[in-house]
Amino acid sequence: MTIEINLLPWREEQRARRSKRFYVALGLAAVLGLGGGYGMTWHYEQSTSAQQQRNSLIQTQSRQLDSAIREISELEAIREQMLEQVRIFTELQVGRTQTVHVMRDLTASLVDGVHYVQLNRQGAALRLAGSAENNRQVSDQLRALAAAATFTEPVLSEVEAEGGGERRRFSLGMNQQMPQAGLEGDEESPLVEEES
Incomplete structure (x- = not known):
């Protein structure tokens, strides 16, 4: 007696299971790919945003430094003007008695x-x-x-x-x-x- 085993339904089921596993794996790979792509995009967007914030902060600080440098330059110019005025006032203060000194020394040095x-x-x-x-x-x-x-x-x-x-x-x-x-x-x- 020969036993005839029909493996066709078993193979069909196995093929359906493999096909199902393949589609599930494909779906998981697609979900992982999309998730990974979205994660990378989000990471790059966050990095770009952080860099833009740093750039903006640097530009703001640079503008403030430029403003401070201009202010310092103006203050130095004012300081130079004030020093020049002080020098002129000092010369005038010292020189205002010079005529008196000249006359005093001329008369004091006059020989008989x-x-x-x-x-x-x-x-x-x-x-x-x-x-x-x-x-x-x-x-x-x-x-x-x-x-x-x-x-x-x-x-x-x-x-x-x-x-x-x-x-x-x-x-x-x-x-x-x-x-x-x-x-x-x-x-x-x-x-x-x-x-x-």
């Missing part, structure tokens, strides 16, 4: 027998013309002016006899020395107060 005839001042340069009874008095006058703190070393430009006698007419040039700001002694302060 010497008379000043003319005084010209142009900036710090002084030109002085005078007359003396003899050459020795002219030399003494030059030494006295050189010893004064207000003047530089005087330079004698001419000496000539006046009226055929021993009397001498002379002219000389020198520069006025400006004292350094803040270095004037306490003796100068009464002059400043008197002029105010």
Whole structure:
């Protein structure tokens, strides 16, 4: 006796199961692929968004720094203007008593027998013309002016006899020395107060 086994329905069922598993696996792969694609897209969008926020923050900070730099530049320009004004005020404050110093030192250094005839001042340069009874008095006058703190070393430009006698007419040039700001002694302060 021969047993005949019909495997056709079993194979059909197996093929249906395999087909079902294949479609399930295909569906799972599609779901995983779509999910992975969506996840990657979301990740890149989040990364792009975060980078854009960082870029925006950097641009904002850069604009603030540019504004601060402009403000600092303006403040430095104002500072330079103020320093220039302070320098000018200091020069004026120091220089306002210079005429008094010049006259004081001219009279204090005047040697007996010497008379000043003319005084010209142009900036710090002084030109002085005078007359003396003899050459020795002219030399003494030059030494006295050189010893004064207000003047530089005087330079004698001419000496000539006046009226055929021993009397001498002379002219000389020198520069006025400006004292350094803040270095004037306490003796100068009464002059400043008197002029105010």
